[in-house]
Amino acid sequence: MEEELDRGYNPYIVTILLCVINILLYIYSVYCMEDAYIFGGINYHMVLEQKEYYRFLTSIYLHGDISHIAMNMLALAVSGSLVESYLGSLKTAIIYFISGFGGSVLSLLFHNPEENVYSIGASGAIFGLMVAAALIQNKKEGKSLIKAVVFVMIYALGTWSQGIDLLGHIGGALAGSVASVIACVHFEEDYKENVIKKVIGAVIALGISGIACLLIFT
Numbered sequence: 626m627e628e629e630l631d632r633g634y635n636p637y638i639v640t641i642l643l644c645v646i647n648i649l650l651y652i653y654s655v656y657c658m659e660d661a662y663i664f665g666g667i668n669y670h671m672v673l674e675q676k677e678y679y680r681f682l683t684s685i686y687l688h689g690d691i692s693h694i695a696m697n698m699l700a701l702a703v704s705g706s707l708v709e710s711y712l713g714s715l716k717t718a719i720i721y722f723i724s725g726f727g728g729s730v731l732s733l734l735f736h737n738p739e740e741n742v743y744s745i746g747a748s749g750a751i752f753g754l755m756v757a758a759a760l761i762q763n764k765k766e767g768k769s770l771i772k773a774v775v776f777v778m779i780y781a782l783g784t785w786s787q788g789i790d791l792l793g794h795i796g797g798a799l800a801g802s803v804a805s806v807i808a809c810v811h812f813e814e815d816y817k818e819n820v821i822k823k824v825i826g827a828v829i830a831l832g833i834s835g836i837a838c839l840l841i842f843t
Contacts, residue, residue, distance in 0.1 A: 638823060639714040639830045640705030643721065644698050646834045647747060650686050650841075651694045658842070662687050665841040666743030667729050667793075669736040679840045681733075685725035686837045687745035697747050704754040711761050713818030714826030716808040717754070720801055722833060724753020727800020732793040749793045753801020760805045764812045 654661035665683030672680050688694040709717040728749015736742065 637706045637709045637714075639717045639721070639826045640702060640709050642827060642830045643705065643747075643834070644701055646830075647686060647688070647698060647701075648694065650838065651688050653842070654687065661841065662689070662743045662745045665837075666745040667733050667736070668741070668743045669733065669738050670741070672733055681726055681729040682833070683837050683841045684729050684743075684745050685747045685750050686834070686841065688747070689745060693746060697751060700751045701747065701754070704751060704758045708754050708757045708761065711812075711814070711816065712757065712808050713816070713822055715818070715822040715829070716826075717757075718826040718829045720753050720757050720804045720808060721750045722829075723804040724756075724797040724801035725750030728752065728790075728793040728795075728797030731796025731799070732790050735792050744790045744793055746790065746793070748790070749797025749800075752794050752797035753804065756798050756801040757805035757808065760802075760809055761812070764809060765814060 658664075665680060665687050667680050667684045671677045688697065705717060705721070708720065712720075725747065729744070732744045732749070736744075
């Protein structure tokens with residue numbers, strides 16, 4: 626019981642940082658920029674013809690409207706806090722960014738060159754954390770990864786609708802699966818991360834986010 630209380634007291638520093646940064650960037654893009662997605666979204670011509678590869682990163686920090694950012698941040702808060710409480714801040718940051726990159730890549734691979742569309746949102750990164758959260762629950766119950774991945778994939782398919790980048794969700798879940806399996810190799814329910822790793826995780830989140838901000842807004 627004491628271990629659960631200690632874990633619950635964990636400040637979830639990376640999850641909080643990512644939520645705050647995404648929300649602040651959304652507010653800034655709404656009130657201080659027009660069409661921010663053009664400067665940072667995944668677009669076939671911009672990435673493959675103009676070679677603006679930084680968009681694989683910047684796209685996961687941009688959101689289309691208030692419902693988009695609200696749903697993503699709610700999912701990030703729930704899945705991120707669970708993952709961070711069991712795996713720690715450093716692994717949470719790594720899973721998040723690897724998943725975001727995977728989602729951006731798969732999304733781009735299936736872009737139609739004839740359509741001038743831009744893909745944005747943290748959904749791919751969040752779906753990676755959802756896989757990690759499902760894997761943690763399965764590990765606690767002694768079940769396999771397959772069930773966790775299947776569950777998240779079914780959920781990803783269930784999110785499809787007009788304007789939703791389904792492939793970004795699937796790409797994030799697939800990349801997150803790989804990262805999560807590696808992160809959970811030595812899974813221990815009572816694991817407590819040391820301060821150094823927690824600080825490194827926070828620095829990674831802040832550093833990558835800072836780079837993304839510079840790329841989008843300068």
